[in-house]
Amino acid sequence: MEQNPYIPITMKLIKNLCETEDKLVNTFTLAFLNKEDEENFKYMPGQFAELSAYGHGEAPFGIATSPTEPGIIKFSVAKVGCVSNALHLMEEGTMVGVRGPMGNYYPLEKFKGKNLVIIGGGFAFTTLRSMAVYMLDEKHRADYGDITVIYGARNPGLLLYKEELAEWETNPNINLITTIDKPAEGWNKHVGFIPTIVGEVAPSAVDTYAVVCGPPVMIKYTLPVLEKLGFTPEQIYTSLEMRMKCGLGICGRCNIGPKYVCKDGPVFSMAELKELPSEY
């Protein structure tokens, strides 16, 4: 029988971890219940899934794990609405529904042989983490040049994946730059907004792609900095958010012009976005 894209698979919430000091972002670790489900859930960094909290509804979230991490998938989710609140309050061991993977992904084939500058702000770091982990995997690391991650949050307590960031600090395969908006006690790394820090770090645009995810205002002020460094719109990628329901390009709400963010995105190059109306 034809697969019904509206029926989620059932997965078990094995860890519900509070990520941030403000207690607004949790990371959910979900385990596949059987091999078959896992094999049918073949995904790439940048894709998302519809996560169901039965009794509350479902909502789309970017997948924070990389396909190189078998057995589980993770989502880091801010508590903003009905579904995310229910998920935050959910006891470990509870069964949830997952539909996906959905959408396109970061063009990792195109990135091969190139340097990568990964720029993230706040809790928009989830699929960027997926991509970084994917590229750092020993099977893939040789495919890419230098990997620079510039990641910022308002204060140290709001950075996601703190243990992993600490590991990346000393990992010679990745150049991590973290920044916070204002000086804070015990913080000896960069201080300043992402656009400023990107300007200071000044990554070369030669043979390099930049991937930028974060709040709209961060993206707005980072793009001119990248442009000044010589990045063309074809060299800059981002991932968009939209209100979504079906995730299949049918329900009609996530369009930007003729493109549906759920099906044709969420990953777009700036060159692609320039062709679309500015309605996002």
Added chain:
Amino acid sequence: MKISKEKFGQSFDALAAEYQVIAPVRDAGGVSYKAVKKFSEVKQDYLNSKLPPKSFFFPQHEKLLSYKKEGKDVTVKNELNVEKTILFGIRPCDAKGFLLLDKVFKNDQYRDPYYFERRDNTIVIGVACHKIAPTCFCSSLGLSPASSAGSDIFLIDLGDSYQIEAISDNGKFLMAGLEGLEELSTEEQTLVDTIKSAETTSKVDVSTITTKLDKMFDNPYWDTLHEKCLSCNACSFSCPTCHCFDISEEVLKNEGSRVRTWDGCMAPLFTLHGSGHNPRDQKKSRWRQRMLHKFNYFVHNNGDIACVGCGRCIKNCPVNLDIRQTIDGVNKAELVVD
């Protein structure tokens, strides 16, 4: 070929035992499509139904799945149940609407099983329009009051009989079981030709609208157009090609179902993000979306304009917004040069 209404009625009544038969009937709201058992219940003389028959493939409210929670466990059940159906008395505009919806519910990556299970199990019997409403403008959209596109069997009412034509293989299959088919007389053939050559009196020009709209996203034309709109979505709900929907849950203690319901782009909440950001928070942008979707985005994605000229949005709009005037307005709008 033709068939007398008496003979047709007998076959209709026999088929109603085997299929769920939906046909136009008179009710408090005007004319609606409803399940019938006898041909005598069918309303013969009507302009069109108040709401489009898209609901028989894409119900206004339908269960996608049901679930039951026990402790931390959950069992999920697919709620896709479909009956073999005949849709009788569908007007050409609505039959064309089905062909357009087919393009929405199946795209390059997905196929909607709820829609297509129904679609694949339904035979559409279209009937040509005898009367044409002042709000009808299908002739401007590649249709006519007697076009058979989207019907499996197409009928033209000749008084005591129907001219009958099988359009699809499903139609041929059903027609093969009909008894009492006769040849048309010369007079009847003349009548059929007259009906087939009829056109709507109201017309619009959509010949260049798609390419014009390519350049009109930022045009000041949209600035005032929307002002009297109440954002009520009557236009979307009564449109045979509007397909937007919401997915939500209906919950009772530990059991519930996931349902989809019609939604529409005129509602401000339609695009509201969890963060509070809303890409189409202005009525202006929602009106523009409606027009661009029908006459531009849909054409780019599916090669066809998503309007069939049925005129329901004109009839049902509480503030008399008229899509024909909007189309004229687009045609006349001056392009802004950067």
